[in-house]
Amino acid sequence: MRYEPASVYNAPARLFHWLTALLLLLQYVLAWTMPDVHRDTKPIGLIAWHLGVGMVIILLVLVRLLWRSAHAAPPEPATLPPALRALARYTHGLLYVLLIAIPLMGWANASSRGWPVTLFGFIPMPPLSPAGSSVGHALGDWHRNVAWVLIALAGVHIAGALFHQFVLRDGTLDRMLPAHRKQAASKQ
Numbered sequence: 001m002r003y004e005p006a007s008v009y010n011a012p013a014r015l016f017h018w019l020t021a022l023l024l025l026l027q028y029v030l031a032w033t034m035p036d037v038h039r040d041t042k043p044i045g046l047i048a049w050h051l052g053v054g055m056v057i058i059l060l061v062l063v064r065l066l067w068r069s070a071h072a073a074p075p076e077p078a079t080l081p082p083a084l085r086a087l088a089r090y091t092h093g094l095l096y097v098l099l100i101a102i103p104l105m106g107w108a109n110a111s112s113r114g115w116p117v118t119l120f121g122f123i124p125m126p127p128l129s130p131a132g133s134s135v136g137h138a139l140g141d142w143h144r145n146v147a148w149v150l151i152a153l154a155g156v157h158i159a160g161a162l163f164h165q166f167v168l169r170d171g172t173l174d175r176m177l178p179a180h181r182k183q184a185a186s187k188q
Helices: 011-033 046-070 082-112 134-168 179-187
Strands: 117-119 123-125
Touching: 011 046, 011 134, 046 082, 046 117, 082 117, 082 134
Parallel strands: none
Antiparallel strands: 117 123
């Protein structure tokens, strides 16, 4: 299927999308492999990496939202039913909310433990909750539980992309793939 340039996501939008997906995958690998966090746990090793990647995710999503506010998404296929259009809009919106809320909860939890939080490992970030805060500790539990919601929602997002690709065959997935893939597909 050949697309007009206006119907394909631009290179920065594709980069933000795939970089977010890659960082999210890395974050879950870190979360599953890092040691359990207890009262006397220190923020070293995989825990420090988990905190750092979380900060990068917040920054990336905020930059992505700024970019998106100045660059509209390409139009959806005209054949997309209104119910699927609404589902896609709600799913994307909730993904953005969770991609910011979950790291913020983790940051507040780290602050309540008295852990330093940095961006890129050297830019100190202010605490989001005071050391010993019961709210900050509770947000740590929410952080873990809501992360499962994000996994499920990412699964819905992936399933939707595959549904578009293999059932509807409307080329929606191709709009987010690198340009050379779309060009190769259009020559077939």
